[in-house]
Amino acid sequence: MPFEETDYHPYDFANRRHIGPSPAEMAQMLDVVGVGSLDELIEETVPPSIRQAEPLDWGPALSEQAALHKMRVVAGRNNVFTSLIGQGYYDTVTPPVIQRNILENPAWYTAYTPYQPEISQGRLEALLNFQTVVCDLTALDVANASLLDEGTAAAEAMALAQRASKSKATTFFVDHNCHPQTIEVIRTRAEPLGWQVVVGDPFKDLEPESVFGAIFQYPGTYGDIHDFSEPIARLHEAKALACVAADLLALTLLVPPGEMGADIAIGSAQRFGVPLGYGGPHAAYMAVRDPFKRSMPGRIVGVSVDARGNRAYRLSLQTREQHIRREKATSNVCTAQALLAVMASMYAVFHGPVGLKAIAQRIHRKTVRLVKGLEGLGFDVETGSFFDTVLVNVGAVQGVILNAARAEGINLRKVGGTHIGISLDETTRREHTQAVWRAFGGDLLDRDLDRDHRLPENLIRTSSYLSHPIFHMNRAEAEMTRYMRRLADRDLALDRAMIPLGSCTMKLNATAEMMPISWPEFSRIHPFAPEDQVEGYRDLIGDLAKKLCAITGYDEISMQPNSGAQGEYAGLMTIRAYHLSRGEAHRNVCLIPVSAHGTNPASAQMAGMKVVVVKSAANGDVDLEDFAAKAEAHSDTLSACMITYPSTHGVFEETVRKVCEITHSHGGQVYLDGANLNALVGLSRPGDFGSDVSHLNLHKTFCIPHGGGGPGMGPIGVKAHLAPFLPGREGGAGMVSSASYGSASILPISWAYCLMMGGAGLTQATKVAILNANYIAxxxxxxxxxxxxxxxxxxxxxxxxxxxxxxxxxxxxxxxxxxxxxxxxxxxxxxxxxxxxxxxxxxxxxxxxxxxxxxxxxxxxxxxxxxxxxxxxxxxxxxxxxxxxxxxxxxxxxxxxxxxxxxxxxxxxxxxxxxxxxxxxxxxxxxGDRNLICSCPPLDSYDEAAE
Structure with missing residues (x-):
């Protein structure tokens, strides 16, 4: 041979992609640590009693090219139809300048939650813009910097109403025109807390004296638009609170909830340029009247000053948050949807108030033309006034029409046995309208270009919104690009430097793993699309779940929880459903170490459990004597314990098996917080050493980026005896988020990570994570x-x-x-x-x-x-x-x-x-807390702040 062969392949370097130190550097680091090899360090660090017997192995690691090819094949098994299903989810146009410079830009997606405000000024400004959009469109005083999805936001609104109203009632009223998935999430959240949920007609069935609050959908899930001023006034007379679940885009044309007297508004910002993504991630919003700002969950960006008196942004009123209030918290919200809120805010900046209104008007005009055609064909459109959604009574030919529409590449909404729902959006084109008419049996031409509308005259908006100069900037792409670049340059994200956060695992989010989330086969799928259109997603989710089971030792995985805190809640609710099935509803005590993550006690409280705090020993471990004594004292009522492993103190506790044994001996279940799973993968499996359920932070250990505070995914793994009680299963925990697979469109990231690392690569990553920590120590x-x-x-x-x-x-x-x-x-x-x-x-x-x-x-x-x-x-x-x-x-x-x-x-x-x-x-x-400003202040106020 004219040259010496090497085994190097330029595109096959899993260990050099995700694993930072080179072999030579590892040798130097091991010398500093004082061990002869990486395996020797692991032997000294991880207790032999919990080490897994068999190595992780699901075949060889794939190169980037091979992994991306495999993902292309799987993506191709999804069929991208035009979904006019609505139900709170709409196709939308992500301006390319936002897609490239926000969604696909590591300066934005690798940033951490802005708890260090000095190095987060860019994303804080973008989130303040989001809050301003929400406040202006809802006509309410204070908004947060996003929640998870509309269903969970509605559940949070119910909890806010319960603690903030002066009513003594224990019932919450839900408009029967709320989206079905929202009603299900509300029911799940209410049940363990002993609240009753009544679903009915707000104008016929609402009895204000018997409820602490109510929620109304605006426009309704079938398109109807109602003025809720009268039921809201009646609620206030009875000292109850009123919430409106509102479509932000519709509010550019319709009287906002605040002008109806609403106390709370919630909803989704998804249609502000955030892809469907088979259900998420999307930024939900919440806005409240000023008196309720300290009761509002989630993060609030506020305006303060720095040491020189210059304007500076920060997270305000942080003492409200679960990590401080713990079991006294009223919400366990930790991960928000910051990256998606930033996208939505930039969509509003890009279009401005005039542009947003024009989009809404075009959608409405398209819907009016569609309705005129259907009426001309003799169909009964039951929705009299509407924005973008109508309900059509089609009688016995429902199935024929739905199938004809699918033959045209269009999904419509099946409602009961005789009705069809149709929701249009900004991507709807003339050919879509004509295809719907053909599905209904008419070959019509869309030539009706008049400016007719079918909005209720008394609910047409006259108040202004988005008057701040930021929404009137020159929207030339050059200016937009520079604005986003200026904000990014103010921040310090993982693309600039290490973010060494304990328990938050800010690791590489590899480019090859991120690429597929922008593919339309993943991003443009409606969460309620027919099963035969999402075979690719089913394959991906199934294989990822199989790999996660192999990693954790659990038997089944639920992908529904769309944050780590939601995973905690879902896991505890699964345990609760298990006890209920055994006739042990009295088991409601949860043992939690004093060192636990703040979300743990908050989640337990939300699941209707009584938190009993366990002491820490002098070395930071769980105090085994105190744990055993409290398990014994509550033996008859013990539901669960919540532990973190390795411990929150950063040590592999030798007694973890004993903790599990004690819990089980008293009839309880072990919930193991997965925040520190990055120290276990390939070395030890929670399901093997006694844990019954864990949530897995895919936005940490499995490479989904933190995105400035979110998105997140917190699927739960369970042992076989808990599997029947997972969220969404009959007799199980109930729906904990709006979509069955949570934020499904970011699951390709974790799947690609597993494919490109292989079992051996994941194990090596865990060993090096332990080496790096010991080197720093x-x-x-x-x-x-x-x-x-x-x-x-x-x-x-x-x-x-x-x-x-x-x-x-x-x-x-x-x-x-x-x-x-x-x-x-x-x-x-x-x-x-x-x-x-x-x-x-x-x-x-x-x-x-x-x-x-x-x-x-x-x-x-x-x-x-x-x-x-x-x-x-x-x-x-x-x-x-x-x-x-x-x-x-x-x-x-x-x-x-x-x-x-x-x-x-x-x-x-x-x-x-x-x-x-x-x-x-x-x-x-x-x-900042004494002078709370949490929407874009007028420019002259900046001068005042500097004085």
């Missing part, structure tokens, strides 16, 4: 205590760095460390959780040694600066730590600080050429 131990380690001195995939020593020596707080890390070009690790005043670091397997070293250099330099303060070499108040983060504005004019500019702006770890500059100085949190 070893390097930082010279300056910071590592709070918890195993008996062998090892941490799992994350470690808690105790920065309280800096507070004791130099008055430097964990906040000071977090803000100084911004100067170094890093997102801070998880702050003050699970231990106040500490940082929990999780580097993941994706980070190469150079990035780990850069982070360690930054942390060690921060410790050195603190020592300089303690030794009197730096002013205790006027120093780089207290004044961080530093901005370009700090460099303008005279420099009057007792430390030099270079020390301020280029600390160890910071890049010289590609330095990230925070756009604002430290944000004033107190000012």
């Amino acid at each position: 070893s390097r930082l131990a010279e300056a910071f205590p590592i709070l918890y380690k195993s008996a062998t001195g090892r941490v799992a995939h994350e470690c808690i760095v105790d920065t309280r020593v800096l507070k004791e020596r130099a008055g430097v707080t964990v906040d000071d460390v977090a803000k100084r890390l911004i100067d170094c070009g890093f997102h801070a690790p998880t702050m003050s959780w699970p231990v106040a005043g500490t940082l929990m670091v999780e580097p993941t397997e994706s980070e190469p040694k150079a990035e780990l070293d850069r982070f360690c250099s930054a942390m060690l330099a921060i410790a050195k600066e603190a020592e300089d303060i303690a030794a009197g070499r730096m002013d205790p108040e006027n120093n780089p730590l207290k004044r961080a983060p530093h901005t370009v504005e700090d460099l303008v004019g005279e420099w009057d600080r007792p430390y030099d500019r270079e020390a301020a702006c280029y600390p160890p770890g910071a890049f010289r050429v590609d330095k990230y500059w925070s756009p604002v100085n430290r944000v004033d949190n107190v000012y």
